[in-house]
Amino acid sequence: xxxxxxxxxxxxxxxxxxxxxxxxxxxxxxxxxxxxxxxxxxxxxxxxxxxxxxxxxxxxxxxxxxxxxxxxxxxxxxxxxxxxxxxxxxxxxxxxxxxxxxxxxxxxxxxxxxxxxxxxxxxxxxxxxxxxxxxxxxxxxxxxxxxxxxxxxxxxxxxxxxxxxxxxx
Numbered sequence: 001x002x003x004x005x006x007x008x009x010x011x012x013x014x015x016x017x018x019x020x021x022x023x024x025x026x027x028x029x030x031x032x033x034x035x036x037x038x039x040x041x042x043x044x045x046x047x048x049x050x051x052x053x054x055x056x057x058x059x060x061x062x063x064x065x066x067x068x069x070x071x072x073x074x075x076x077x078x079x080x081x082x083x084x085x086x087x088x089x090x091x092x093x094x095x096x097x098x099x100x101x102x103x104x105x106x107x108x109x110x111x112x113x114x115x116x117x118x119x120x121x122x123x124x125x126x127x128x129x130x131x132x133x134x135x136x137x138x139x140x141x142x143x144x145x146x147x148x149x150x151x152x153x154x155x156x157x158x159x160x161x162x163x164x165x166x167x168x169x
Contacts, residue, residue, distance in 0.1 A: 044104070045101075045104055045114075045115055045118065046101045046102075046104035046105050047101075048101075049097050049098075049100050049101035049104065049118045049122075050098065050101035050102070052097060052122055053094045053095070053097035053098040053100075053101055054094075054098075056090055056091075056093070056094035056097065056122075056125060057091060057094035057095070057098070059090070060087050060090040060091040060094055061091075063083075063086070063087045063090065063133070064084070064087045064091075067080060067083045067084055067087060071083060071136075071137075075136060075137075079135075079136040079137075079139065080136070082132050082135055082136040083132065083133060083136035083137070085132055086128070086129040086130075086132030086133045086136070087129070089125070089128055089129055089132075089154070090125055090129040093121045093124065093125040093154060093157070094125070096117075096121050096157065096158075096161070097118055097121045097122065097125075099161075100114055100117050100118040100121065100161065101118070103164070103168075104118075107164070107168055108168075108169050109167045109168060109169050110163070110164035110165070110166075110167035110168055111164075113160045113161070113163045113164035113167065114160070114161070114164045116156075116157075116160040117157045117158075117160035117161040117164060118157075119157075120153050120154070120156045120157030120160060121153075121154065121157040123150070123153045124150045124151065124152070124153030124154035124155075124156070124157055125150070125154070126150070127146060127147075127149050127150030127153060128147050128149075128150025128151050128153070128154060129150070130150070131143050131144070131146035131147045131149075131150060132147055135147075
């Protein structure tokens, strides 16, 4: 399978599409290879969450810059606001996931709740922010109905984190 943006119909310049295409082409084979070799099994949950948090945080900054510089002249104010909400929540939950990863390094109890919180933050961020990005770039209104699913996952993550915090020693 080849990752591509050939059929990606969004109101951005060919230069931005080319840059995104290069990024995807560089990262995609490495991710596939790491899963095929089972390298993720050799990493601790803390390392996985810290790595995912770092990637989500960096991508949030990139998405914010992309929104400010490339999308501002191309999207309506409302669609730009939706895009910015996606980037903001992505950063908030990248930081929350970073906290989970750091807590896993020190915690002696509540590990299951911390793991659940981490995966809920990952899934919630991808679904919530991803649906907002897709909505703002495509204008397909039905994508707005997907965001609450991601929002629910984010709330579950915060609940799991609260339970884990109560069980910390």
